[in-house]
Amino acid sequence: MKLVLLSGGSGKRLWPLSNDSRSKQFLKVLEDKENNLESMVQRVWNQIDSVNLAESTVIATGKSQVDMIKSQLHNQADLIIEPARRDTFPAIALAASYIFSVKQASLDEVVAILPVDPYVDNQFFNRVKDLEAVVRSSDSQLALIGVNPTYPSSKYGYIVPNSTSKDKEYHTVNRFTEKPSEKQASSLIAEGALWNCGVFAFKLSYLISILEEKGLPTEYEELLKQYASLPKISFDYEVVEKAEKIVVLPYDGYWKDLGTWNTLTEEMATSQIGKGVISEDSKNVHLINELDIPVTVLGASNLVVAASPDGILVSDKEASPKIKELVGEFDSRPMYEERRWGWYRVLDYTKLAEEKEVLTKRICIAPGKNLSYQLHDYRDEIWTVIKGEGEFILNEEVRLIKAGDVVKIPSGEKHAVKALTELEIIEVQTGSQLIEEDIVRLFMTWEEIKEQVLNFKKVQ
Known part of the structure; x- marks a missing residue:
């Protein structure tokens, strides 16, 4: 099985530490087993390596992220570099053409796609490996991983299966529901719905045939030349909604999307990174400071304080997901970048x-x-x-x-x-x-x- 990690993102949801060149997956705010700071992409790469998938993994990314990936992964990863920012369908199509024409993989090869930044236990990647057998035994066009929900979240999409019988390893998919209300989410969970974590697999022949039907090149170098003219369209709209047979493999383990400051700080092993002081009477406060000047927090509660050369954020944790709406108009150049x-x-x-x-x-x-x-x-x-x-x-x-x-x-x-x-x-x-x-x-x-x-x- 081949694995494709999608590394994109505009860098607004974790502003001011993230920017257009340093998206959330590159922020070194997590801790490894030796208590050293690591990023999401470093954590995921080490987990992939632990289940012996690193050599068969490629990362699809844009030009602005290449140096940072090479630096953080020490040039271990094979990269597919998108020449222009598009969407997930063009990115996955380019990856499929690379695996087919450059890596010379068989059309019978199973390809799995997943985001570069899930926060999961190691066992999640063993479940990813199970997708290969599911694709082959189910004769499906697409096989997804669905996470068993732990609460009725309105932040995630849901996969509603046709059957939830315990004796079946996987289920056919009835429908998808995007970010419902909490009341709707409770009803979906009662139906046996699963969180959609954005992980799926298919036979290489399936996507190559879609490229041929659309008159697009299956050779990597030729598709690269046309890439900038490809439509900006998601894989969900272009492929998933048109697929006739989709199955879902349940995952009953820890999974979290660390896409906002309030979810990210829940998984940080320390409440403070960088210069500063958090007073003892401050409760549930996280300080992340990349500046050379100290930041002091006194008598505050439920705050995230983040400071970088790009700006300073002081936010209530529950309100922090709104940051993307407020900083969307900021168009200044990145003030800090990691390079190779x-x-x-x-x-x-x-x-x-x-x-x-x-x-x-x-x-x-x-x-x-x-x-x-x-x-x-x-x-x-x-x-x-x-x-x-x-x-x-x-x-x-x-x-x-x-x-x-x-x-x-x-x-x-x-x-x-x-x-x-x-x-x-x-x-x-x-x-x-x-x-x-x-x-x-x-x-x-x-x-x-x-x-x-x-x-x-x-x-x-």
């Missing part, structure tokens, strides 16, 4: 006269990691090294840099740096377009970069 080489934080941004801009960043590069060999068309940069040592290249000239050094990089000049020890730099950009897209990457790995420099010097 480390992280950066925006310290200041100013617009000057005559369309000039100034942007100041603090950049941290992990030991042994490097920035690509690159140039910028619209900005100059000045680097001040504040910590560590590195190997720096400017226009094929190589030299060592260390704390206290200042480096000037005019626009159009090719440059790269590799951290010999943890390297921190204050970078001041000046120019007319201070955006991440103003990067022309020439070479990525340090081996390629050094080889290019040596070849250039030989030619000279």
